[in-house]
Amino acid sequence: MKYQRVCVESLGYALPPEVVTTDELEDRLAPVYRRLRLPEGRLELMTGIRERRFFPPGMLPSAASISSGERAIQACGIDRDEIGALVHGSVCRDFIEPATACGVHHGLKLPASCTIYDTSNACLGILTGMIQVANMIELGQIRAGLVVGTETGRELVENTIKRLNEDTSLTRKDIKSLVASLTIGSGSVAVLLCDEKLSQSGSRFTVASVLARSEHHQLCQSTGLENFMQTDSEELMKRGVATGDETFDQFLAETGWHRHDIDKTICHQVGVAHRKLLFETLDLDPVLDFATLETLGNTGAVALPLTMALALEAGHISADDRVALLGIGSGINCQMLGLEWRQTNVLGDS
Secondary structure, three states, rough: OOOOOEEEEEEEEEOOOEEEEEHHHHOOOHHHHHHHHOOHHHHHHHOOOOEEEEEEOOHHHHHHHHHHHHHEEEEEEHHHEEEEEEEEEEOOOOOOOOOOOHHHHHHOOOOOEEEEEEEEEOEHHHEEEEEHHHHHHHHHOEEEEEEEEEOOOOHHHHHHHHHHOOOOOOOOOHHHHHHHHHHHHHHHEEEEEEEEOOOOOOOEEEEEEEEEEEEHHHHEEOOOOOOOOEEOOHHHHHEEEEOOOOOOHHHHHHHOOOOOOOOOOOOOOOOOHHHHHHHHHHHOOOHOOOOOOHHHEEEEHHHHHHHHHHHHHOOOOOOOOEEEEEEOOOOEEEEEEOOOOOOOOEEEEO
C-alpha cells in the first residue's frame, strides 16, 4: 500500500507512574523458584527486561487513552473538529461493548461526525489503526484521524505470579509458556495523522507492507487478562522473525529503498533475543534502532508507537530520516510502515 498525501502529524503518550523491577517480581516468585530450584536473575537474563511500569489498579484504559490523545492534539496545530476518525487499537479495552473508542471520543470532545471504533490485532492494533486511517485520508474521506491505545498489564502479571506460586503441579517445562506474561508492562500512546494540505510537520507516511502467516496462530493465545497468556516463546520468535524477513523484502520493493537507505528503525519491543535475531536476519545494524524494552517491557500494541514517540523526544530520529517501523505480532501478522520524517511533534508525560 502506497500513500501520496498522508502525514504523521504528532504523537502523545502517557507512562504509568509505578515502576516495578524484575528483581521485585522474582522476589515474589520465591516459592516457585525454591520448589523448582530455579536460579535468581534468570528472568532478566532471558528477556533483557529490568523493569516495567503499571497504571494504578482498576484504572480503565480509556482514562489514559484520553490523556495521550489530548496530548497528541495539543502537540499539533490541528483543530479537533478536523478529526474525522478515532480508532482505539490496544489489546486492553474498558468493556466488550461499547467500543472503548466511544468513551475516548466523549472525553476528547471530538465531533459527532467522527467515525469511531475499536480495532484488535494483538500487538499490531495501533499500526493497523494507522493503516486504516491512512486509507481514509488517502481516499479523501477525512482530513485527519487519531489512533490511540492503552495497555494495562498489571492484572496479567499478578495472575501469572499467583498461578506460578500456587499451582504445585507445574514443572520447569510447564512454566516456559507463562514466562512471556511476566515481560508485560503498561503504557499509552496516540498518533495523529492528517492530509498533507493540513499538515505543518510534513512528516510523510509513504508505505505499508503487510503479510500474514496465520498457520501459526496458536503459538500465542489469551482468553483475557483475567486469565492467562500461553506462549510458545521460542517457536513464536522463530516463526515471527521468518515472517518479518519475508515482509521486509516486500517492504523494500514497495518503498524502493535499499537497506542502506534506512536511517532509523523502530521495532516491536519483545526481548533482547528477539531483537538480536531480527536484526541479524534482516541484515540491519542495531545502532539504527531505538529500544525501550529494558525499562518498559512488552507493552503490546502500544510498544512500537510509544517507542517511536520516545525516540523522537530523545532526538534519535532527525529531519530527513527514512524510518522503518517493523511490527510483528502474534497471529502471525507482520506490518512494516515507511516514514519520511521532517519535524518532531511529541507531547508526553513520563
